[in-house]
Amino acid sequence: MRSDVRILVIDDEEDHARAMAECLEKVGYQCIAATEGKEGLRVIKRGGIDVVVTDLVMKDVDGMEVLEAVRERLPDAQVIFITGHGTVEAAVAAMQKGATTFIQKPINIHQLRVEVDEAVRKQVLMRSNPQRVTQVEEGCGSQGIIGNSTKMQRIFSITRQIAPTSATALIIGESGTGKELIARAIHYNSPRKAQPFVVINSAAIPEGLLESELFGHERGAFTGAFSQRKGKFEHAHRGTLFLDEIGDMPLSTQAKLLRVIEDGKVVRVGSNEPFSVDVRIIAATNQDLEALIREGRFREDLYFRLNVVCLKLPPLRERQEDKSLLIDAFVKEYSRVYGKKITSITPEARRRLLNYSWPGNVRELKNCIESMVVLTSDSTIGVEDIPGHIALEEGQEEKGALVGMSIAEMEKELIKNTLAAVGGNRGASAKILGIGERTLYRKLDQYGLK
Ligand SMILES: Nc1ncnc2c1ncn2[C@@H]1O[C@H](COP(=O)(O)OP(=O)(O)OP(=O)(O)O)[C@@H](O)[C@H]1O
Ligand SMILES: [Mg+2]
Structure with missing residues (x-):
């Protein structure tokens, strides 16, 4: 697959150009190294390039000129900029003009490969999707998403890239990291924005009802189905369906969901009549799907279907x-x-x-x-x-002081301090401690804290 991909590397520092080309060739890509900006422009004019990796500042040609030439001659190609210190602002400006991403010097070979792989994936996506609009006007800012960290900026950049397409996306991240917010940003920056954004949470719906919620049901399909009912897929027609907590979806429903994604047709519970829907799917989870797959609790084929574009939201502690x-x-x-x-x-x-x-x-x-x-x-x-x-x-710095305590003693201290901190409110304490209230009661009893 990689051997079909042609990459142009432009850097007027000959050693750099060669080293990058070699490292990409080693993993199977076809590479052309240009050691002058002008030479790079000539190659671009000839066409047939999928990804361009270019230095932003060169003696004879500005990286922005390269970007413009690519936009003109190779509208589907992805451009990755290499930037030195102090040129990050220029790189960000380049991203706004449609560059895929940028890598800061000194170049790390592993990162280069990862970025190129990612760019190739995006390019395939763009090509296969005729609905795409070249640029999203509004940024994520319009959805009130805040974040200046590099990690979040990367998320915004991917969000902007995929919003105009109908590509399926998988959003992974701990609870409260903004998964739903990003899903909404994708929808409201897409050509589907005037159509519904529909949410369904697999963890919140009893297993027996999930399928009828998703696909709808006919009258009399099961006890209690007094009338025909539309499912979330129908409600989301021409819009976006957000499958929240996808890791909690039962295996049988996963199989049906996979069918719908594969043939774009829904069958209501209690019916045999499939009908077509046009729905973009965004799934989210705070679970480790790969682990669930290993445990046989999540279908690998569904995972691949959903994981076309993956957004990993970093926890807040990693973005000070x-x-x-x-x-x-x-x-x-x-x-x-x-x-x-x-x-x-x-x-x-x-x-x-x-x-x-x-x-x-x-x-x-x-x-x-x-x-x-x-x-x-x-x-x-x-x-x-x-x-x-x-x-x-x-009290973190004093953690060393805990040495010499048993776990039970520590637990007792922890419970005591937590209760004190919230004015003795047991419900609040249980929440903070991450245990059920009943468990807390039992422990209070056990430690004589009642
Ligand atoms: N980057 C951000 N900027 C502003 N608000 C944010 C940001 N990230 C999250 N929030 C806010 O934090 C709250 C939680 O976000 P959200 O519901 O999207 O998280 P989640 O990842 O879906 O969580 P869960 O897994 O618990 O469902 C929301 O009120 C959201 O508006
Ligand atoms: Mg959520």
């Missing part, structure tokens, strides 16, 4: 630079919602919020800010407004 942005945005939002005039956060309060690990990701941060805005009595948010368990995480 986004935390502050999110904090400020949520403070502003909730101040408006609750009609409060909050003008600042004290540096100490901000430090604590930034230090906390946010296991519940953006959702947890958002909820926390909401409650602080509601509860604060003046125009400044201070440490005293931060929920106890979040301020508590400060």
Whole structure:
């Protein structure tokens, strides 16, 4: 497959051009190395190139000129820029003009290969999809998605790339990382935006009802089916169907879903009449689907069908630079919602919020800010407004001090401190501890904390 792909590498540093071409050839691509910008432009004019990897700053030709030539001569080709220090802004500008991505020097061979593989995948996608629109006007910003970290910028870039197509997408990420938000961004930046965005959550619907929810049913199809009912697929016709918590879908339903995806036809429960639907599918999960496949709980063929484009949302703890942005945005939002005039956060309060690990990701941060805005009595948010368990995480440096304690002792301490932090509220404590309330009661009893 790779041997059908032709890659042009342009870099006026001859050694770099050759090294990159060689490393791509080693994994099977056909490569042409151009050691001058002008030479690169000539190759582009001749055509037949799938991916162009080019230096952004060269002596004779500007990388942007290369991009323009590609857009003119090779509309489907993908362009990857190589950038040096201090040229990231130029690279971002290039991305806005339609470059696929950029790689920063010094070049890491593994990264180069990964980016080229990804570009090839996108190119195949673009080609196979006649519905594509060349550029999405609105960015993700219009959906209120915040993120300045490189990881999130990459997500936005992929979102923009795939939005205009009808490609199926799989969004993976821990709870609260913004999976649904991204799914909506894809839909509302697509030509389907005037049609419905329909959500179905496999984890929230009892197994017996899921199929009728998805595909609809005929009158009398089962006990309780008093009238004919449309399924989510029909509701999403010409729009987008968001299959949330796909990892929780029962195997039998997975098999039926696969059929629908493969032939674009739905059969209502209790009927034999298939009819066509035009639905774009976006699936999401916080589970490790590959592990589920190994355990026989998820169909591998369905996984491949869904995983055409995969977006992996990073947990909030891996994007420190986004935390502050999110904090400020949520403070502003909730101040408006609750009609409060909050003008600042004290540096100490901000430090604590930034230090906390946010296991519940953006959702947890958002909820926390909401409650602080509601509860604060003046125009400044201070440490005293931060929920106890979040301020508590400060004790991290003292972890060494725990050595010498048994697990039971630690558990007892943890429960005691958590209860104290939330003013003895058992429901809240159980939630923070990640256990059921009943389990908490049992442990309170066990440790004599009642
Ligand atoms: N990057 C972001 N910018 C602004 N708001 C965000 C961002 N990411 C998430 N949120 C907000 O956080 C909340 C949780 O996001 P969302 O529902 O999309 O998460 P999720 O990944 O689907 O979570 P779950 O797996 O629990 O369903 C929402 O209120 C969403 O608006
Ligand atoms: Mg969700």
